[in-house]
Structure formats: structure tokens, C-alpha cells
Amino acid sequence: MIRSSYFTFKILRYDAKNPSREPYFQSYHIKVLPGLTVLGVINRIRDEIDGSLAFRCSCRSAICGSCAMVINGKIDLACRTQVATFGSDTIILEPLPNFEVIRDLVVDMTPFWDMYEKIQPFLIRKSPDPEKEIYQSEEDRRKIDQFVNCILCACCYGACPVIADEPGYLGPAAAAKLERFVLDSRDERPAEALEQVNTPKGVWACDTVFRCIDACPKDVRPTDAIIGLRKALVKNRYNRILGLNKK
Amino acid sequence: MLNHDILVVGGGLTGLRAAVGLCDRYNVGLVSKVYPVRSHSIAAQGGINAALTNNPDSRDDSWEKHTFDTIKGSDYLGDQNAIEIMCKEAIKIVYEMEHWGCPFSRFSDGTIAQRPFGGAGYPRTCYSADVTGHSLLNTLYERAVAKGVKIYPEWFVAALCIEDGQCHGIIAQDTHTGELIPVRSKCTFFGTGGYGRVYKHSTNALINTGSGIGMAYKAGVPLKDMEFVQFHPTTLVGTNILMTEGCRGEGGYLFNNQGERFMKRYAPSAMELAPRDIVARSIQTEINQGRGFEHPLGTYIQLDLRHLGENKIIERLPGIRSICIDFIGIDPVREPIPIMPSQHYSMGGIDVNERTASEIKGFYAGGECACVSVHGANRLGGNSLLETIVFGKLASIAIQEDLEKDNLKPNEKPLKMLKDAVLKKIERLTQPGGEKPYIISAELGAVMDEKVGIFRTHDEMSQALEKVIELKNRYKNVSVSSAIHYMNYELQSAIELEYMLDVAHAITLGAILRKESRGAHYRLEFTKRNDNDWLKHTIARMGDDGDPVLSYKDVVITRYQPMERKY
Ligand SMILES: Cc1cc2nc3c(=O)[nH]c(=O)nc-3n(C[C@H](O)[C@H](O)[C@H](O)COP(=O)(O)OP(=O)(O)OC[C@H]3O[C@@H](n4cnc5c(N)ncnc54)[C@H](O)[C@@H]3O)c2cc1C
Numbered sequence: 001m002i003r004s005s006y007f008t009f010k011i012l013r014y015d016a017k018n019p020s021r022e023p024y025f026q027s028y029h030i031k032v033l034p035g036l037t038v039l040g041v042i043n044r045i046r047d048e049i050d051g052s053l054a055f056r057c058s059c060r061s062a063i064c065g066s067c068a069m070v071i072n073g074k075i076d077l078a079c080r081t082q083v084a085t086f087g088s089d090t091i092i093l094e095p096l097p098n099f100e101v102i103r104d105l106v107v108d109m110t111p112f113w114d115m116y117e118k119i120q121p122f123l124i125r126k127s128p129d130p131e132k133e134i135y136q137s138e139e140d141r142r143k144i145d146q147f148v149n150c151i152l153c154a155c156c157y158g159a160c161p162v163i164a165d166e167p168g169y170l171g172p173a174a175a176a177k178l179e180r181f182v183l184d185s186r187d188e189r190p191a192e193a194l195e196q197v198n199t200p201k202g203v204w205a206c207d208t209v210f211r212c213i214d215a216c217p218k219d220v221r222p223t224d225a226i227i228g229l230r231k232a233l234v235k236n237r238y239n240r241i242l243g244l245n246k247k
Numbered sequence: 248m249l250n251h252d253i254l255v256v257g258g259g260l261t262g263l264r265a266a267v268g269l270c271d272r273y274n275v276g277l278v279s280k281v282y283p284v285r286s287h288s289i290a291a292q293g294g295i296n297a298a299l300t301n302n303p304d305s306r307d308d309s310w311e312k313h314t315f316d317t318i319k320g321s322d323y324l325g326d327q328n329a330i331e332i333m334c335k336e337a338i339k340i341v342y343e344m345e346h347w348g349c350p351f352s353r354f355s356d357g358t359i360a361q362r363p364f365g366g367a368g369y370p371r372t373c374y375s376a377d378v379t380g381h382s383l384l385n386t387l388y389e390r391a392v393a394k395g396v397k398i399y400p401e402w403f404v405a406a407l408c409i410e411d412g413q414c415h416g417i418i419a420q421d422t423h424t425g426e427l428i429p430v431r432s433k434c435t436f437f438g439t440g441g442y443g444r445v446y447k448h449s450t451n452a453l454i455n456t457g458s459g460i461g462m463a464y465k466a467g468v469p470l471k472d473m474e475f476v477q478f479h480p481t482t483l484v485g486t487n488i489l490m491t492e493g494c495r496g497e498g499g500y501l502f503n504n505q506g507e508r509f510m511k512r513y514a515p516s517a518m519e520l521a522p523r524d525i526v527a528r529s530i531q532t533e534i535n536q537g538r539g540f541e542h543p544l545g546t547y548i549q550l551d552l553r554h555l556g557e558n559k560i561i562e563r564l565p566g567i568r569s570i571c572i573d574f575i576g577i578d579p580v581r582e583p584i585p586i587m588p589s590q591h592y593s594m595g596g597i598d599v600n601e602r603t604a605s606e607i608k609g610f611y612a613g614g615e616c617a618c619v620s621v622h623g624a625n626r627l628g629g630n631s632l633l634e635t636i637v638f639g640k641l642a643s644i645a646i647q648e649d650l651e652k653d654n655l656k657p658n659e660k661p662l663k664m665l666k667d668a669v670l671k672k673i674e675r676l677t678q679p680g681g682e683k684p685y686i687i688s689a690e691l692g693a694v695m696d697e698k699v700g701i702f703r704t705h706d707e708m709s710q711a712l713e714k715v716i717e718l719k720n721r722y723k724n725v726s727v728s729s730a731i732h733y734m735n736y737e738l739q740s741a742i743e744l745e746y747m748l749d750v751a752h753a754i755t756l757g758a759i760l761r762k763e764s765r766g767a768h769y770r771l772e773f774t775k776r777n778d779n780d781w782l783k784h785t786i787a788r789m790g791d792d793g794d795p796v797l798s799y800k801d802v803v804i805t806r807y808q809p810m811e812r813k814y
Contacts, residue, residue: 017733035485035544037574043453047685051728051737056281059452061488062573063381063566064285080573102423103734109282122389123348132299133345135357141350148350148375148382152284186348 012094039078055105065153070094096158115174124189140185147180156212172212172222179225251276254432258283260635261438261614263387268643280403287452291380292491294372296629297337301358305369310334320366321623322766326803329601336637349386364628366522372629377566407466414610415657425732429662433655441615446590447692450489461746470787471598471618474757479591480526485544487589492628495519502549503538517814524625524767527588549583602645613638624766681726684741753787
């Protein structure tokens with residue numbers, strides 16, 4: 001029989017509308033089944049103890065990307081983290097780093113979405129659409145597999161040391177999204193479309209320390225995307241010098 | 248006051264597709280209580296149906312056969328004209344989504360891959376591994392970004408404004424500021440999703456409260472066929488996270504504690520790929536008769552994928568594998584998955600026709616919140632993603648036609664009055680001292696699970712009805728813990744709770760009155776379908792006292808006369 005036991009949740013609280021009150025940790029003691037997830041517990045805290053606690057959630061199955069936060073020092077989705085995994089009865093929750101906090105565990109995602117929109121995150125075609133599907137080989141489909149899996153949860157963005165120092169940096173998720181299209185055999189964006197990330201705050205800012213890869217709950221490797229984009233940019237440059245760029 | 252020609256509520260597949268179809272010509276605004284990609288559509292796994300005939304086993308498939316399977320699957324309650332339209336459109340919209348970049352899985356000849364799904368005569372379910380909803384929703388969101396659709400993310404709609412038979416817009420709350428904003432629009436389209444969370448055990452996202460359905464109903468739009476609730480056969484024990492039908496489509500087996508593939512006793516030829524209502528009842532029967540396995544989180548049946556081999560599982564069902572590892576510590580490559588049935592889909596919803604139009608001028612709905620009806624008494628797997636995109640598209644066409652024809656003039660006055668009413672309501676909910684809302688929603692979920700579930704009886708459902716009425720009374724005295732209006736998720740849930748109770752009321756009353764078994768509605772006292780008396784849609788309108796008043800409407804039958812449903 002699984003038995004429930006007491007846990008202490010220390011949650012960093014802050015309200016940007018009331019900035020005179022410094023961020024502080026509030027503790028909640030709650031009896032839970034060890035099979036419960038962190039999201040399951042904070043939902044119970046909000047329901048049963050303190051309805052003012054703010055956090056985002058939706059699917060509770062690690063696919064919608066709403067509930068990224070720092071859990072005992074590690075960035076992850078609250079919904080897929082079991083309370084029992086820490087071997088400790090105290091769990092500390094903090095909002096995702098590299099973002100402004102709006103309230104408690106809710107951060108302002110605007111800069112993240114701005115970068116996402118900037119890279120033209122959609123399939124670009126010049127050829128007319130065929131009557132049926134655009135053919136794609138299984139092998140070509142496999143090339144985009146890992147990048148397609150990105151759920152835009154911003155765990156990588158929160159983990160990235162470059163963003164901390166360099167606001168305005170493209171960031172791992174947007175790079176992964178761009179690479180998802182660049183590698184897509186159906187995409188026909190012109191070579192110049194990559195120029196917007198060919199800047200000191202673009203793909204060249206990455207220190208390749210792989211924190212984004214560690215933080216990704218979906219096994220996406222944004223660093224692969226950044227390296228891929230850098231290679232494509234270098235190749236474009238040679239092609240340009242040699243006059244080989246496709247028009 | 249904000250003004251738009253067209254206001255779309257919902258950032259799921261339905262809402263996005265409608266907005267994408269209209270934004271070039273009209274001033275469109277899209278409101279969603281979560282960022283669009285957080286919508287529940289993201290979680291769809293198995294795939295979307297279209298008779299593309301790509302699979303070597305489906306060369307002589309056609310949209311007509313898809314239509315027939317859907318009608319039969321619906322237990323003949325679906326409207327045949329609408330089903331025909333959907334199955335014909337299916338082929339176009341799957342190609343369109345592919346052209347817009349959807350990363351479908353592929354066959355070796357480079358065409359879109361298709362897998363078998365329950366209740367279908369041919370393998371016609373197009374998929375993107377086991378994250379089809381994720382791939383489709385991202386693609387449509389990308390399209391919306393490319394077209395510059397004006398989106399209001401994290402705006403919560405609290406009420407729908409209808410007066411004198413016309414829709415004037417909505418009252419939204421900006422979650423970030425707490426401000427109430429009336430939005431005036433000539434046409435309002437709801438793609439607000441299903442009501443899964445009216446049940447305690449559900450595969451649905453936590454945000455799937457059905458508040459859109461409830462607010463349309465409260466504003467005077469009738470609901471249709473609410474008693475038809477789909478229970479998915481295979482959901483992970485404990486969390487009820489979905490284990491897609493694709494698991495069985497790829498060849499997975501179901502076993503009881505005798506080591507028996509028990510589906511042979513219930514659907515000897517379709518076996519595990521019988522439609523959902525039949526498989527769910529079979530599993531529940533096995534459990535009820537003591538042939539399940541015991542687990543602290545509930546009694547379960549095994550879904551066994553091991554014989555598919557590691558490669559196929561990793562290639563075709565990677566999401567299922569990681570859910571099992573993350574959420575229950577089981578690797579399906581090595582162990583069977585413990586599953587149980589739970590609430591999954593809302594067949595019923597806002598009563599609309601095949602153009603997504605309601606009887607109210609300027610108000611339209613599509614996707615899971617609506618009932619056209621294309622699913623009738625039982626939805627086939629892979630037909631719901633299809634419905635969202637097809638009817639999102641058809642809504643954009645219908646709305647344009649209607650706007651060209653009619654010069655609709657929505658008024659500010661009823662919107663202002665409604666805003667005051669919502670504000671008053673918030674003030675009441677933020678008075679201290681009342682009962683906590685979660686207690687009511689927890690009791691609601693439990694009673695719906697227990698008494699309006701897979702197997703239904705008059706006595707149990709009457710008890711459920713009494714309970715729902717009691718909870719509606721207690722709701723008048725709930726209060727939330729914090730009086731601030733912004734980022735107050737408990738407050739938003741409390742507003743939605745009223746709508747959930749109304750939805751539950753309509754489901755339960757509809758189910759009590761329908762004295763037959765059809766599709767997902769199974770009555771232990773009336774185990775047969777009764778076409779003489781019940782081949783008709785249930786229509787629920789909210790009466791002056793807030794209780795549902797039921798009437799009935801004919802099913803549209805074109806080419807297929809009802810037959811016995813055998814698999
Ligand atoms: C786990 C799972 C797997 C599934 N797999 C499949 C599958 O393989 N194939 C298939 O065909 N079907 C599948 N389905 C069903 C299908 O995914 C859904 O029916 C479909 O995605 C619903 O889409 P929608 O656009 O109608 O609503 P949703 O995607 O639920 O979107 C609703 C939108 O409305 C907004 N909203 C709701 N209420 C409010 C409010 N009050 N204020 C503001 N905004 C609001 C939400 O923010 C959201 O953006 C699955 C369902 C589940 C639960």
C-alpha cells in the first residue's frame with residue numbers, strides 16, 4: 001500500500017504589482033501520496049490552502065509547456081516531476097529564471113514569444129502547392145524530428161547563461177524553431193532569411209555550454225540547432241563569395 | 248470597449264483555423280485563456296482521419312467509406328449531411344495542413360503515413376508520430392503568426408452577450424491586470440473545447456471546464472446531445488493520461504488477469520480495434536467482474552505493446568513511452584501498461600448546424616464545444632481533430648457569407664450591462680466566509696464519475712441529479728481566498744464552476760430521459776438501441792429557473808438507414 005506523508009513546499013512569492021514587498025518564501029505543509037507530481041501538489045495548495053498562489057498549468061501531461069519552473073534548483077515541468085524523486089521532504093519552487101516575474105511562479109513570457117515570432121517560425125514556400133502532399137522522404141522527416149518535439153516551455157531559455165548576461169539574445173528555443181524549418185526539405189526560405197540571426201546577439205552569442213540541452217524536458221538539443229545554423233551561415237557566405245547562392 | 252468585426256474565442260485548432268480563414272478580410276480578434284499552443288488540442292496523440300489512400304491496405308478507401316464508418320460509429324445519431332461534408336473536406340484540409348508545414352510521419356514513398364484506428368474499415372488515420380495534436384496546433388499557430396492574427400493571450404472570457412436574438416460580443420478578463428473588457432463584435436465564434444473536467448477522472452487538460460458551453464447555454468443558446476460522453480478505454484491508471492488508440496492501431500493487445508485477450512468475447516472480428524464505447528464497456532465489465540489487476544490507484548487492465556518490439560515503439564509511440572516512464576515508472580518496451588477507462592470527449596455541445604451557425608444571429612461555434620452533430624452517440628478516434636479543422640474552416644466561410652449578406656449592428660448597451668453583472672458576480676465571489684469552490688468541483692467530479700459514467704441506471708442518475716442541484720445551491724455561497732482581480736486563478740475557476748454545474752445538469756437530465764442504449768450512452772435497464780422512440784437529438788435550453796428544459800430534434804438521414812451495429 002502506498003502511504004501518504006507530509007511534505008514542505010517552500011514557494012517563492014512575489015507580486016510585481018506590489019513591488020515594495022520583496023520576494024519571500026512561503027511554506028506550506030501538505031500530506032500527499034508520493035506518486036503525486038509537483039503540479040498535483042501545488043494545485044492542491046491553491047485549492048485547499050491558499051487560493052492566491054499563482055502558477056500556470058494546462059495539460060498536466062508534459063506536452064503543453066505551461067508549467068516550467070525551478071524545482072529544488074533544477075528547471076523542469078512541474079507536471080512531470082514526482083515529489084518522491086528528491087529523497088527529501090522539502091521542495092523549493094521558484095519561477096523560471098531570465099524572465100520578469102509577474103506573480104509568484106508566473107513569469108512574463110513576452111521576450112520569449114518576441115524572439116519566436118522574429119525568426120519567421122513558419123514554412124516558407126515559393127513553389128506552388130501540389131494537388132496532394134509535398135513529398136518528403138522518411139529520412140528527411142527524421143532530420144527535423146527532435147526540433148519538431150519542442151513544446152515552447154522555455155525551460156531552455158530559463159537555463160541559458162547567455163540570456164542572463166545578454167538580454168536580446170535570440171535564445172535556444174527560437175534557434176531550434178528556425179533550424180526546424182531550415183532542415184525541413186519542404187521549406188524554401190531564401191538564404192538571406194538566416195541573416196537576421198547572423199549577429200552578435202544571434203547564433204554567435206551562444207557559448208555552447210549545453211545548459212539548454214540539460215534543461216529540455218523533451219530531449220531537444222537546441223545547441224545542435226545553433227551549430228547547424230552557424231554552419232549554414234558560413235556556407236552561405238562562401239557561396240555568396242563564389243556567386244553560387246540560389247536566387 | 249474593444250471592437251472587432253469577428254471575435255474568436257479559443258486558441259485551439261478550431262479557433263485558430265477560423266481566425267486564419269478570416270483575418271485577411273476582416274478585423275479579427277482571438278481571445279484565449281491560455282497561450283494558443285497551451286490549448287488542449289496540443290495533447291492529441293493518435294491522428295486525424297482522411298481517406299488519402301496512402302496506406303497499401305487502403306487503396307480502395309474513399310470519403311464515402313469514411314462517411315459510412317462515421318455514421319455507423321455514431322450509432323446513427325450523427326447528421327449524415329454534415330458527416331458527408333466533413334469526410335469530403337477531410338482530404339483537402341489534411342493536404343492544406345501539410346502544405347502549411349505540418350510534419351506528418353511519412354511512408355517510404357514520401358506520402359503522409361496512415362495507421363488503422365478503431366471503427367474504421369481502412370487504415371486512414373494520418374499521424375505525426377504520437378504527437379499529432381502538437382504538430383497540427385503548432386502548424387496552425389505558425390500560420391496565425393505568419394498572417395498576423397491579433398491574439399489576446401491569457402484573456403479569460405467570463406460571459407457571452409446575447410440580447411434580442413443577436414450576439415453582441417463577450418466580457419473578457421485580462422488575467423494579467425484583472426480588468427474586465429467588453430468586446431463588441433458582429434460575429435462571435437466559440438472554439439472553446441470540451442467539458443472533460445466536469446468528471447473527476449478525465450484525459451482532458453485541467454483547463455477543459457466546458458465554460459464556453461455553459462456560458463453559451465446561459466446566454467440562451469441551446470445545447471445538443473449532452474448525455475453523450477465518451478469514455479476512452481485506455482488511460483493510465485492514477486493520472487488518466489491518455490494512451491492513444493494508436494497503441495492498439497499499431498497492434499497492442501488488451502489482457503485481463505487471466506492472461507486472456509478478452510476482446511474476443513466482445514468484438515470477435517474487430518478485437519482491440521472496435522469503437523471506443525464498446526472497448527471501454529468491455530474493459531469496465533472485466534474490471535467489475537473481478538478480472539482486473541489491483542493497484543493502489545485503481546483496478547486496471549493491461550495494454551501490452553511488448554510484442555511490437557523496441558524499434559516500433561520508439562519510432563511510432565515515443566510520446567507514450569516517455570509518458571509511461573515519467574508518470575508511472577514503467578517502460579512499455581519491457582512491461583505492460585496499466586490502464587483503465589475514463590472520461591475523454593464531449594460528443595454533445597452547443598447546438599449548431601453544418602455551417603457552425605447557432606439559432607442566434609452572429610453566434611457560431613465549432614470543434615469540441617459544439618455539436619453539429621458529426622459524432623452522434625460515439626466519436627471515432629481521429630475524427631475530432633478532423634472536426635476542429637474542417638469546421639474552423641467552414642466557420643470562416645459561413646461567417647464571411649453572413650457578413651456580406653447581413654449588416655449586423657451589435658450594441659454597446661447590453662455589453663455594458665453584462666459587464667456590470669460580471670463585476671457584481673466577482674464581488675460576491677470575493678466576499679470572504681463562503682465554502683471553497685474546489686470542494687464543490689471535487690464533489691461534482693466524483694458524482695459524475697460514479698453515477699453518470701459508462702454504465703448508467705435511472706436510480707443512480709437521479710441521485711446524481713439531486714447532487715448537482717444541491718451543488719448548484721451551495722455554489723451561491725462559495726468564496727475564493729483572495730479578493731484581488733488579477734492573476735487570480737482561483738477566481739476564474741470559481742466563475743467557470745457555475746458553468747460546469749449547468750453543463751453537468753444538462754448531461755444528467757438528458758441521460759435520465761433517454762431510455763435506450765446508443766453509442767456511449769449505455770442504460771442497464773434499456774440495453775438496446777430504440778430507433779422508434781429515440782432516433783433524435785436532445786436539445787437542452789436553460790429555463791427561467793436555471794434548470795434545463797428538454798426537447799427533441801430529428802436526425803438528418805440522407806443515404807444510410809440505421810442498421811444494427813456489429814464489429
Ligand atoms: C489526450 C487526448 C488525446 C486526443 N487525441 C486525439 C486524436 O488522436 N485524434 C482526434 O481526432 N482527436 C483527439 N482528441 C480530441 C481532440 O484533441 C479535441 O477534441 C480537440 O483538440 C479539441 O479542439 P478545440 O479546438 O475544439 O478545443 P481546444 O483545443 O480544447 O481549445 C479550446 C480553446 O478555448 C479556450 N477557452 C476555453 N474556455 C475559455 C474561456 N472561458 N475564456 C477564454 N478562452 C477559453 C482555451 O484557452 C483554448 O484555447 C484527443 C483528446 C485528448 C483529451
